[in-house]
Amino acid sequence: MEHIAIPSKAGNETGRQYAYRVLYRAIMTLELEPGAQLQDTELSKMLGISRTPVREAIMSLQDARLVEVYPQRSSCVSRINLDYVEEGIFLRYNIEKAIVEEAMYTSDGAALTRIRENLAQQKLFLDTRSNQDFTELDNAFHQLIYLAARKPWAWDTITRIATHHDRVRRLQTRMAGQPMLALYDDHCALFEAIITRNSAGMDDLLYRHLTEGYRSALPTLMREYPDYFAH
Numbered sequence: 001m002e003h004i005a006i007p008s009k010a011g012n013e014t015g016r017q018y019a020y021r022v023l024y025r026a027i028m029t030l031e032l033e034p035g036a037q038l039q040d041t042e043l044s045k046m047l048g049i050s051r052t053p054v055r056e057a058i059m060s061l062q063d064a065r066l067v068e069v070y071p072q073r074s075s076c077v078s079r080i081n082l083d084y085v086e087e088g089i090f091l092r093y094n095i096e097k098a099i100v101e102e103a104m105y106t107s108d109g110a111a112l113t114r115i116r117e118n119l120a121q122q123k124l125f126l127d128t129r130s131n132q133d134f135t136e137l138d139n140a141f142h143q144l145i146y147l148a149a150r151k152p153w154a155w156d157t158i159t160r161i162a163t164h165h166d167r168v169r170r171l172q173t174r175m176a177g178q179p180m181l182a183l184y185d186d187h188c189a190l191f192e193a194i195i196t197r198n199s200a201g202m203d204d205l206l207y208r209h210l211t212e213g214y215r216s217a218l219p220t221l222m223r224e225y226p227d228y229f230a231h
Contacts (some may be wrong), residue, residue: 004031006046015053020060022047027066027077028163029133030170034079034228038067066163079230080164080171085214088162093210095158096142097203099149100190104197107148115144115191122184134180135170141187148194165214171225172217183213 004026009018023043026032038058044051058075061067065084069075103111118141125134139159146155159166173180186209193202222229 004046009048015047015049016056016060019043019047019049019054019057023057023061024064024066027061028166028170030167032077034077034167036077038075038077040075064160064163078164080167080228081230082164082218084164085168088165089210089214092158092162092165093207095154096145096210097206099146099151099154100194100202100206101199102149102151103145103194104199106150107194111144111148112195115141115148115194118144119184119187119191122187126181126184133170133173134183135166135173138169138183138187139166145190145194168214168218168221171221171228172213175217175220183209 004022006022013021023032023038032038040051040054040058043054047054058067058069062069062075065081066078067075068078118137122134122137122141125137143155146152146158186205189205190202190209193199193205
């Protein structure tokens, strides 16, 4: 666990909140790999806090299905469960298609500018292949649509439930030739639908956007990272 990034504790954070934030990010970015052991004694030393808030954070991560806790034994990062992945996709698709339509009528100029700036960052990434993680830009794009629709709580709910899907998406970016350009093109099409208020074909586009890359990549991912997946 010594390789995970340890940001500074914010002044207004409790120990539990701090431990949760650090561990959640490490799990979602795959710095803590699926199956990795979590020792509260080691984590408390790394974070500079007592073991109690670390244990509390681990229990919260268990509730989020990101950690498995074994009584009288150590805890570990949960392996990717494909049933959870599919449930996350189902929920995200059915909510997000309504969010996109809502954004067509509630988004203002400032919200559209933020989305446009995000698309410019995506294009820059594709042109320069910078070290920034495309998944971060992808997530930010979709979050901005929820904000444009004035539904920030819906985004928070989705991100808490679709964690197994997000880890697969993060894993996909490791694949050579991953079609990030196709994702960018889909984002441009979704943005165009919002600014023109034209929902024709949008449901099919969104479903393909959320499922096609994952399902085509899954056999390779399971072959190359067999220990990352629950069996």
